[in-house]
Each structure stands twice: as structure tokens, then as C-alpha cells.
Amino acid sequence: MSILNVMWSGGAAYASVHKVHLQILAQVEPATPINTWLLRGSARGCVAEIGETREWHLSSNQLKGRRFWKLLTLWMQARFYYALNQSDVRVLLLDGLGTARALLPVLKKLPQLRAVVLFHGATRISAADRKLFSQLPASQLTLAAVSQTLASALEADLQIPVVTLRSALDPLAFRSRLLSREQARARLQLPVDNTPVVGAVGRLVGKKGFACLIEAFAKTLTQHPQLRLVIIGEGQARAALEARVNQLGLRDKVLLPGNLEDAATLFRAFDWIAIPSLEEGLGLILQEAVMAGVPVLSSDLAVFREQLAGAGRYATPEDVTAWSEALIQALGVASESVAAAQFTVLSPDDAWLEFSQVARKLLSCAK
Known part of the structure; x- marks a missing residue:
């Protein structure tokens, strides 16, 4: 065959x-x-x-x-x-x-x-x-x-x-490629100290919600002035996002490095991963972040609750105030405990086993 x-x-x-x-x-x-x-x-x-x-x-x-x-x-x-x-x-x-x-x-x-x-x-x-x-x-x-x-x-x-x-990644293979926090921050030219950094990954298009995230980030700086934001990806909204970053005076706070082939190895550079999408089929970034031991703050979408249930941290899509409040709350809790709870609920090893079995059955049924 x-x-x-x-x-x-x-x-x-x-x-x-x-x-x-x-x-x-x-x-x-x-x-x-x-x-x-x-x-x-x-x-x-x-x-x-x-x-x-x-x-x-x-x-x-x-x-x-x-x-x-x-x-x-x-x-x-x-x-x-x-x-x-x-x-x-x-x-x-x-x-x-x-x-x-x-x-x-x-x-x-x-x-x-x-x-x-x-x-x-x-x-x-x-x-x-x-x-x-x-x-x-x-x-x-x-x-x-x-x-x-x-x-x-x-x-x-x-x-x-x-x-x-339900798509999944091989946890062992994924984790083996991860850079350390220091290595990942050096790769992104971020401070290797305890400066808090929120990361996001995805195409720079409207439905990914990055415009809302930038506005929420700007509001969050009033309480966390040392905070940094990194959005990895490329797309048609780049010019508008860059213009807004400049208008807000955040050029030294927000990094838009474009597409990075090694993006999946860099998650440990971040203290939190934000996924502000308006819609998603799954959101593979969520799984990658959890496997990297980085807590996730996502839009309150059914597909994210399907994966993280009560261990998730959620904010209303396109609601700048809700996202700012959620970021402030996230930065005020022990991120390690949130990451551990999300890892337990997602159970990447079990998810990978189920994915493998269904994938094999799916293709074999098509013989």
C-alpha cells in the first residue's frame, strides 16, 4: 500500500x-x-x-x-x-x-x-x-x-x-529538542535574568488575536513595568501590529522576530504562553507549551477547555480588559504549580498513545 x-x-x-x-x-x-x-x-x-x-x-x-x-x-x-x-x-x-x-x-x-x-x-x-x-x-x-x-x-x-x-506530539521527542531557559532567551536576545516574559506563537492574522494581546500587554505594564512580550510568527497583520507597538511606545518591550524555524525549541524562554485566538481547530501551541513546562493563558474557547478543563487560565477573546486582568493574575501566582496542573490534565504521554492508535486505525481502515 x-x-x-x-x-x-x-x-x-x-x-x-x-x-x-x-x-x-x-x-x-x-x-x-x-x-x-x-x-x-x-x-x-x-x-x-x-x-x-x-x-x-x-x-x-x-x-x-x-x-x-x-x-x-x-x-x-x-x-x-x-x-x-x-x-x-x-x-x-x-x-x-x-x-x-x-x-x-x-x-x-x-x-x-x-x-x-x-x-x-x-x-x-x-x-x-x-x-x-x-x-x-x-x-x-x-x-x-x-x-x-x-x-x-x-x-x-x-x-x-x-x-x-486529537492531534498530539511525541512528548519525549519534543522535550529532547527544547533549549534551556538561558539558551532560549539568548537565542531571542532577551535578558537571561528573572525579567518576566510572555510569549505567543502564530500567524500574524486577525483571528489569532494578537492586536488584543498587545493592547492588554500595554495595560498590564502599569503594574508590571519589567514585563516583555514576544510574538513569533509572520503574516499580513505585521505592519498594523508594528505600527500599534510604535504608537504605544513599546518598541523596547515587544519583540516581533518573524517566523523562526526553531520556534518549538524556545518555549522555556517564556514565563507564560498566551493564546488569544478568536477560533482554533486545536491549538498545537497549547500542547507544546504544556510539554515544555510553561503555563498557558488562552482565550475561553471550547477547544481549549477540552484540553485543559479546570486547570486552564482563560480570558474572553478580543476583550482587552479581560486579557489585561488575566495577565496580571497570572503573573501573581506560582507559574510552576499552574504548569504542573496543566501537564497533569493534558497528560501528554496518554494523549500521544491515543493519537498514535487512532492514526494507525484511521489509515488502516482506508486500505
Whole structure:
């Protein structure tokens, strides 16, 4: 059996999605051939570990059939059909709804193939999507989601079963790569003393809530003037965030270092990790922080409560006052005890075992 991993796009902005697919595919038998298709973008820095990679170099308009590209949808599907039919692929792992829309129509003509569509976040399901999913039998199509919260929402919308594959990371492998507090702070050019630092990681886009976090951070400085904020990531909101940091006079307090390939090794530089997202499919950053022994302050979202329950520290999304108060409270408690409680509830070792079992079953069921 050969497996084809089909990703919507390459590039640093999609690194967390690629990381999840890497973890899933690592569960299959070592001798199983695995290759990757990238519909958009470049493979550099994302999928080097997943067999040979084919870059299709398609645009978003092409894949979505916008404008005159709608006339060429059948041509694009014919290319996919030919490539699949000439291969020994039997299982496809599809990255989300956009990839499913592009590939599932082709699978109707290739009944020997099986597909697993993995949803990473909330998405708008259209009537055409419901029709598309209903046209393939359960023996040929499995839908999965990276959290129970997301799976339940999709099931209610689609009225078909969705498997929960709550993403997890190998705790031993993850912790082995972590830098010490001193090393991580030196890497980020932060003070290596006891200066308190709040960290955040994610794409610089509106739904990540970083604008709210910066405003809340500014208010928090009145009680904690030594506090620093580091937001690792890149995105279209960078200019606006930088402008606001400058307006608030916080250039020496807020660090925006961009995308860092070694970001997952740097968590111990921080006293707290903040996740101010407006929505999330899972929030892999939460798991990484907990495994690093760093307490998490997150938006009060169901998907975060699913993982941390009563051990979590929460604030209302986009509420600057609530976030400022939550930061002040967090900085006033013993962070080690909060981190220990969150580690116990998340139980990374058990979560990894369950993830591994479900991933293997998911791919084997698609044989």
C-alpha cells in the first residue's frame, strides 16, 4: 500500500498543519511508501521528511475555480486523475476542505482509492460540499478532525460521522529538542535574568488575536513595568501590529522576530504562553507549551477547555480588559504549580498513545 499526503500549500504559514500530518504519517509501518503533493507553494522547510514531493504550483483561483479558471476545472481534475491512475497510491491523506474539493471529484472515478480528509479548523461548509461528501461511500471516504470540539461541529453540519483524531506530539521527542531557559532567551536576545516574559506563537492574522494581546500587554505594564512580550510568527497583520507597538511606545518591550524555524525549541524562554485566538481547530501551541513546562493563558474557547478543563487560565477573546486582568493574575501566582496542573490534565504521554492508535486505525481502515 502506498500513501499520498496531499497538502493545500507549503510555506512557513502552514508549518503547523504540516507538523500534524508528519505526526500522523509517522504512525504507519516503516516500509510503507509515502509521497506528498503540494497543490500550492514550495516544499522547502515543510515536507522534506515525507517522501518525494511533487509541487503542482496551482493558484488559489485555479483550485477554487474562480473567474475563467472555472472553465478549466475539468482539465485540472484530468491531470490529477492521470497522475493518480499511473501511481500505486491506495490511500490519500487530504489536508482540509480545499484539498478535498479538488481531489474528491477525481476519486469518484477511481474506486480503488481511499481518502481520509483531515480538518484542522472551523470552515464554511456549502451545499455543494455536503453533496460531494455524500457521493462517496463510507468505505472510500473518512472524515476526521483534530479535536472533539471540531468533530462535533462538523458532524452537526454535515450529518455524517467525523472521527476525532486529537492531534498530539511525541512528548519525549519534543522535550529532547527544547533549549534551556538561558539558551532560549539568548537565542531571542532577551535578558537571561528573572525579567518576566510572555510569549505567543502564530500567524500574524486577525483571528489569532494578537492586536488584543498587545493592547492588554500595554495595560498590564502599569503594574508590571519589567514585563516583555514576544510574538513569533509572520503574516499580513505585521505592519498594523508594528505600527500599534510604535504608537504605544513599546518598541523596547515587544519583540516581533518573524517566523523562526526553531520556534518549538524556545518555549522555556517564556514565563507564560498566551493564546488569544478568536477560533482554533486545536491549538498545537497549547500542547507544546504544556510539554515544555510553561503555563498557558488562552482565550475561553471550547477547544481549549477540552484540553485543559479546570486547570486552564482563560480570558474572553478580543476583550482587552479581560486579557489585561488575566495577565496580571497570572503573573501573581506560582507559574510552576499552574504548569504542573496543566501537564497533569493534558497528560501528554496518554494523549500521544491515543493519537498514535487512532492514526494507525484511521489509515488502516482506508486500505
